[in-house]
Amino acid sequence: MTTKIATKTATTKATKTAPPTATTAATTDWLAARGWKAFPFQRQVWRDIAAGRSGLLHATTGSGKTLAVWLGALQALSATEAPLTVLWVTPMRALSQDTLRALQDAAAVLAPHWSLAARTGDTSSGERAAQQRRWPTALVTTPESLSLMLARADAPEVMHRVRLVVVDEWHELLGSKRGVQLQLALARLRHWNPGLMTWGLSATLANLEEAADTLAPGAVLVRGAQDKAIDIDTLLPARIERFAWSGHMGLSLLPAVIERIASAASSLVFTNTRSQCERWFQALLDARPDWAGLVALHHGSLDAEARTWVEAAMKSGQLKCVVCTASLDLGVDFLPVEQVLQIGSAKGVARLLQRAGRSGHAPGRRSRVTLVPTHSLEILEASALRAAAQAGQIEPRRAPEAPLDVLVQHLVTVALGGGFRPDELRAEVRSAPSYRALSDDAWQWALAFVRHGGESLRSYPDFQRVVPDESGVWRVPDARLARRHRSNIGTIVSDAAMSVQFLTGGRIATVEEGFIARLRPGDVFLLGGRSLALVRVEGLTAYVRTAPPGKALLPRWDGGQFPISDTLAGAMLARFDEAGQGRLADREMRFIEPLLALQATWSALPGTERLVAEVMTSPEGHHLFLFPFAGRTVHLGLAALLAWRVGRDTPATFSMAITDYGLELLSATPIDWAARLSALLAPVDRDTLREEVQASLNASELARRRFREIARIAGLIFQSHPGEARSQRQLQASASLYFDVFQQHDPGNRLLQQAQQELLSAELDVDALGAALTRMARQTLDLQHPARPTPLAFPLLVERLRERASTESLAQRLARMLAELESAAGGQAVADVSARLAFSQGDSKPAPRRTRRSRR
Known part of the structure; x- marks a missing residue:
């Protein structure tokens, strides 16, 4: 039983x-x-x-x-x-x-x-x-x-x-x-x-x-399946503008964008910056107030509850359109979406395809993306993007090599998660591909850093984070340090963000601390699709109330200003080659034919085998315009390098401007570029190039800024403590103090070395600069002497000028310049510039202008 x-x-x-x-x-x-x-x-x-x-x-x-x-x-x-x-x-x-x-x-x-x-x-x-x-x-x-x-x-x-x-x-x-x-x-x-x-x-x-x-x-x-059909087309303005600048055309295409949105049941409108996202959302509602409740806003600074509601409403078909940033680039499956519109260039093939795939998001369905250029040369980018996408040319991505800030953070994490024995953990870390070549010296330095902060910090208890116990297992014995580490795990480093919320409660979004710091109580700004008036600031919280619609400032977030990829740059130069041979491959190239013809008449068209440089004298001084089409990151390093190489032999002062297409050097004294430019662009070995770039820029100050991010990841400084948030100013001051201490007392500190390496490899992309110099050495240098700014040079003039002038004064100056240029080109009278300039200032954040004084 x-x-x-x-x-x-x-x-x-x-x-x-x-x-x-x-x-x-x-x-x-x-x-x-x-x-x-x-x-x-x-x-x-x-x-x-x-x-x-x-x-x-x-x-x-x-x-x-x-x-x-x-x-x-x-x-x-x-x-x-x-x-x-x-x-x-x-x-x-x-x-x-x-x-x-x-x-x-x-x-x-x-x-x-x-x-x-x-x-x-x-x-x-x-x-x-x-x-x-x-x-x-x-x-x-x-x-x-x-x-x-x-x-x-x-x-x-x-x-x-x-x-x-x-x-x-x-x-x-x-x-x-x-x-x-x-x-x-x-x-x-x-x-x-x-x-x-x-x-x-x-x-x-x-x-x-x-x-x-x-x-x-x-x-x-x-x-898997690689044959998904993607339709890529471009909205074209009523007429071509042969002299254009970044972002200015933007809202002139608003009626055409509205027509496209109206023609589909549901659309995603992608922008490259959050300020641009806010502006387009408001512009759509101003133009179509009957769409209130049918058009929504989505970007990463909005409150999580608001983002979740938008995603659910889009999936259920309640919304006709969502204006968004990269926050919806990935993963979210919006099956009802019929089309995607991209405001401005996507700047890379992979990003364009990723965003296009948000429409027709199911096997067998076609994806549809419409490019909305914000200036004339982005029409050429649109043509090149489609050609590269159809050819399957996609940008590669590679992992960083052995970043020590990530490693030391991981060591503390593992010490909290049961502890570790160094020899066993070293083998485990080296099994991660980024650390396969991790040296024994670097490993021992990382252990010393988490144990006592290295040679210069060993006297401070806060840096004695991980210690071996009696059995030889390394652990974190201090509960306070453990809580602080858990509160700051991660590698996402950004400027301090302030929470924006109503006086009556209800969090709206986050915004950069620097933006709020410029406001006074009563000032009105646009955020989350609302006009808000600042009431007061307490700590890292800005309290606001609803304000009547009117003139509003736009929050500006760092990031989002992508440089064009090498793949896109190559496709653009190939399009120039075809145009130079009289072949205009598509409607976009045919549309900008007047711009291309004027560039060829006044100067020359660049190409895969031709490097165009333009030398011009104006009342401002002596200009060199160079068009490598290597992206703004490379152009920044190249402009500084050229100025430095000139300054080795000749005392000179330069002002600089950069775009994705080229660079400008403006000097008060004439430079014999015809005799010197080829030699100044000569490639050198990797180590020499790194030394020259560091010498040509304020590398110490740039490395100091980079060090803040590394110090945050490595646990030297903390974005927040349990129950406390720290301002950006506090973080920068703390990072600068450590930077100075290490430079003076521990110059071999590997975090200092990492800051220099990342500055050169990531921020300045010296390897890409070296590749660009090598490519330019193979090209034929075509040095032109135009009498006036060409269509390719004009955007560089605007980039430099708008850093020094108000919107109103710059609008007047640009109107005069455009009238003179169009008259010389036999063109039409220039339309009002003020509104377009005001839009461009918020629509597309200009690249920071670097001014270098090089005296020898």
Whole structure:
């Protein structure tokens, strides 16, 4: 009797604990119920996951990448009910809820016993506490939240069960320190579970094998659908403007944009900056007040609740249009979206394709993107973008090499998450591809830094963060330092953001501290689509009230001003080549033919084999205009380098201006560019070029600014303490103090060295500058002497002039210049400039102008 009861009980228990398995047949049935059928690449992913392999799935946006990996995970792993079986990492917390909903749809049928949740910076403390009491089977998270989980004391017990990590939008993380942070987190998870599977999803990458290896060494590469149809067209203005400047044309195309939006059930309007996003949102509502409630705003500074509402309303078809930034570049599946409009150039092929894929976001559907140029030369960019996209030319992304600030942050994280033994952890860190070449000296320096802050800081208790215990395990013994580290985990470093909220409560958004600092109580500004009046500032919170519509300032956020990519620059030069041969390949090139003809008549057209330089004298002085088409980052370094090389032999003072297309050097004294320019552009070896660039710029001050970011990631300074936020001024002062101390007392400090390296490699992109010099040395230098500014030179004049003049005075000056130029070109009278100039000042943030005095 007892035996029978025991047998029956055991059988009953086994029946209760044996969860259903999501078989391939069940998965196929689930797809069929929705009218879908698995693609061959999806079945390949299922087989690879079933075999325990890691991989990278590369397929066009909307082709079914998410389902491929998620359905494979459900088939292979649904028999388990272990908590945290799957981690789904998304690059943006704004994507987490949308991703969670997409995963829940299939899991509800194929793995009903699984629980799913999201854990990001937007997750409430109550939700986090509930998760910790009972962890879900699958968790959607971000790289920062994953690192926070690794910093838990119980991390080894909680995280060792993870069987699969899926990294969504891997192309977005790959080339950044966030991607390196994720590499280290994955290495830690593999330490606890050597059989961990890692899968990445990507839509826009060129260097696929390298990307797969960086994600998971030995990962398989699965290529999915690549034949998605994308329609790319351009809105053209009523007439061509042969003399243009950055951003000025913008709202002149508003009627055409409204017509396009009206013609579709739903649209996304992408902008490159948040200030531009605010302006276009307001302009649409001013022009079509009947669209109130049908047009929404979405960017990363808005409150999470507002962003979530917009995303849900767009998915449900309640909205006709959303004006957005890169906050909607990735992941969010808006199936109803019929078209995308891009205000200004996307500046890169990958970014254009990513944004285009937000429309027609389903297998077999066409994507449609319309480019809205903000000046005449962006019409040429539009033509080049389409040609490069059709040719499959996409920019590569590469991971940073061994950033020590990320490493020392990770060491403290691991010390909090159960501790580490140095020799074991060194091998683990070197398994992360970015640290394969990590030297023993660098490793020992990192250990010393987290133990006592290095040679110059060892006397200060706050830098004795990690110490070995009696058993040789390194841990964080100070609870206060532990809380401070957890509050500042991450590699996203930005200027201090102030919270903007109503006096009566209700958070609206965040905005740069520097913007609020320029306002006085009563001043009106535009944010979140509202006119707001500042009431008072307390700490890092700005209290506001609603203001009547009227003239408003625009918040300006750093970032968003992308340089053109090398791929796009090459495509533009190829278009110039065709134009020089009399071939105008499409309607965009035919439209700007008057601009091209005037440039060729007054000077010459650049090309893949021709480097055009223009020398001109005006009442301002002596001008050199050079058009390498290498992007504003390279042009900044090149302008400073040329001025420095001239100054080695001849005392001279230069003012500089740059655009994506070229650079201007203005000197008070004449320079014999015809005799000297070829030699001044001569390429040199990498080390010599780095030395020259550092000498040509205020490299110490630039490195000091870069050091602030490194110091923040490495834990020298903190964006916030528990219960306290620090202003940007406080952070900069603290970073400058450490910079000076290290320079004086610890000149070999590796964080100082890293600041110099990142300045040269990331901010100034010296390697790209070297490649540009090499390319220019192969080109034929065509030195022209035009009598007046050419269509390519005019934007450089405006960039320099508008840094020194008010909108009103500059408008008057530009009107006179345009009238004279158009008269000389036999053109029409110039329309009013003031409104267009005012728009351009907020629509497209100009690049900072560098002025260098070079005297020898």
